[in-house]
Amino acid sequence: MSHLFGQLGSLPSLHTLVLSQVGLTDASLPAFTRLLDKANNLKKLNISGNTGLTANGLT
Amino acid sequence: MLLQNKSIKSIALAQNAMSDSTAAFLIEPTVRSLNIESLKLDSNSITGVWLEKLAKRVALVGFNTLSHSGSGLKSATSQSILATESGDESMRLGTSPTSGNNGLINLGLEGNEQISDRGAEAIANMITIKSDATRSLKMINLNQCGIGNYGFSKLK
Numbered sequence: 001m002s003h004l005f006g007q008l009g010s011l012p013s014l015h016t017l018v019l020s021q022v023g024l025t026d027a028s029l030p031a032f033t034r035l036l037d038k039a040n041n042l043k044k045l046n047i048s049g050n051t052g053l054t055a056n057g058l059t
Numbered sequence: 060m061l062l063q064n065k066s067i068k069s070i071a072l073a074q075n076a077m078s079d080s081t082a083a084f085l086i087e088p089t090v091r092s093l094n095i096e097s098l099k100l101d102s103n104s105i106t107g108v109w110l111e112k113l114a115k116r117v118a119l120v121g122f123n124t125l126s127h128s129g130s131g132l133k134s135a136t137s138q139s140i141l142a143t144e145s146g147d148e149s150m151r152l153g154t155s156p157t158s159g160n161n162g163l164i165n166l167g168l169e170g171n172e173q174i175s176d177r178g179a180e181a182i183a184n185m186i187t188i189k190s191d192a193t194r195s196l197k198m199i200n201l202n203q204c205g206i207g208n209y210g211f212s213k214l215k
Contacts, residue, residue: 020071036064043066048073048099059084 002031025052093160107177121190179210
């Protein structure tokens with residue numbers, strides 16, 4: 001998953017990211033955060049259905 | 060993370076088994092980062108207590124903004140809520156209007172069956188308060204939120 005995030009981060013035009021029900025957990029957040037840091041044009045983020053992800057980790 | 064990425068306008072966190080305590084961490088980013096226009100929290104375990112907290116925080120943003128503009132508070136509801144929040148650390152974290160950012164437009168809460176009348180009353184209070192965080196609010200989805208006649212009467 002972290003490799004995928006790295007690849008996605010190299011897309012400067014990334015506008016929408018849907019990662020619904022893919023088993024994201026708080027352990028995924030470091031790589032995910034790096035992706036968000038790079039994705040300057042990301043407008044829509046859908047991470048529904050990932051029950052292992054807490055809002056605490058997101059913020 | 061959500062505070063740092065200023066480009067994100069829409070976040071969907073449906074069916075994430077989110078409780079009040081976990082969803083509480085979303086209140087500050089939602090209210091302070093006025094770039095978030097759509098927040099979907101459908102089918103979680105959020106209750107009316109979370110909405111009461113959100114309404115209180117929204118009231119604080121309204122206070123800070125209005126005090127900058129010098130127009131003063133007009134809502135008695137705002138004043139009473141602010142009175143209960145005085146001394147709150149979040150008071151120092153208030154935001155000011157940011158050009159180009161609308162604040163929340165769409166809030167999805169469908170399927171949170173414990174929102175109940177308590178949550179409906181909190182929303183009713185929230186939308187009567189002048190605040191940058193809700194000045195553009197157009198849609199709140201309250202389907203299947205366990206709201207009864209009392210709650211609906213408050214929302215009228």
